Amino acid sequence: MRSLIIVVSVHHGNTRKVALALSEVLGGVVKGPGEVSQEELVSYDLIGFGSGVxxxxxxRRLLRFVENLSPCVGKKSFVFSTSGLGKKEYNRSLEKLLVQRGFVVLGSFACRGFDTFGPLWLVGGMNRGRPNEKDLKDAMRFALEIQALCERG
Ligand SMILES: Cc1cc2nc3c(=O)[nH]c(=O)nc-3n(C[C@H](O)[C@H](O)[C@H](O)COP(=O)(O)O)c2cc1C
Known part of the structure; x- marks a missing residue:
């Protein structure tokens, strides 16, 4: 099974850590949206899309990438994010966008990430150390579930 993980992680590299944990299980390549062409997507069985919130x-770079894709009918995918609040609900908009582009969304993962945005830096930020070891283990468990779903067909 060939898998690709497309990630944008600009604040503290939090989501990139999750992407690397996922790719450890899936054996996939991790790239930014600017490094992937539409033609290339065809060669993958599973594509993950993630960023910070x-x-x-x-x-925006991830959203624009997906918005500009031609239909990828039946292509298996999943969504992941890190955020201050760690809410999985944040993932819904991207899941919806992917479905509109013809993707099958097999699942979605979210966890907290270190956040020093705005006044938070005054207090040393929130979620220091996140994603932590447990978050990355949870991400790997999620990847195993996605892999099983993908292989089931
Ligand atoms: C400009 C900015 C806006 C943010 N807005 C939100 C938000 O709306 N909700 C939230 O839970 N976290 C928010 N965060 C926190 C980030 O989602 C969190 O730190 C995330 O883990 C960053 O991921 P990254 O290091 O991969 O970029 C924001 C952070 C920044 C820098």
Missing amino acids: YFGKFH
Whole structure:
């Protein structure tokens, strides 16, 4: 099974840590949206899309990448994010966008990430050390579930 993980992680590299944990299980390549062409996507069986959450949304570069894709009918995918609040609900908008582009979304993962945005830096930030070892273990467990779903067909 060939898998690709597309990630944007600009604040503290939090989401990139999750992407690397996922790729350890899936054996996949980790790239930024600017490093992937539409033609290349065809050669993968499973594609993960993730970023930090900024003002309630995925990073613009990731959203623009997905918005500009031609339909990828039946292509298996998953979504992941890190955020201050760690809410899985943040993932819904990207899941919806992927479904609109023809993707099958097999699952979604979210966890907290170190956040020093705005006044938070005055108090040393929140979620220091996140994603932590447990978060990354949870991400790997999620990857195993996705892998099983993908292989089941
Ligand atoms: C400009 C900015 C806006 C943010 N907005 C939110 C937000 O709306 N909700 C939230 O839970 N976290 C928010 N955060 C926190 C980030 O989502 C969190 O730190 C995330 O782990 C960053 O991921 P990254 O290091 O991969 O970029 C924001 C951070 C920044 C820098």
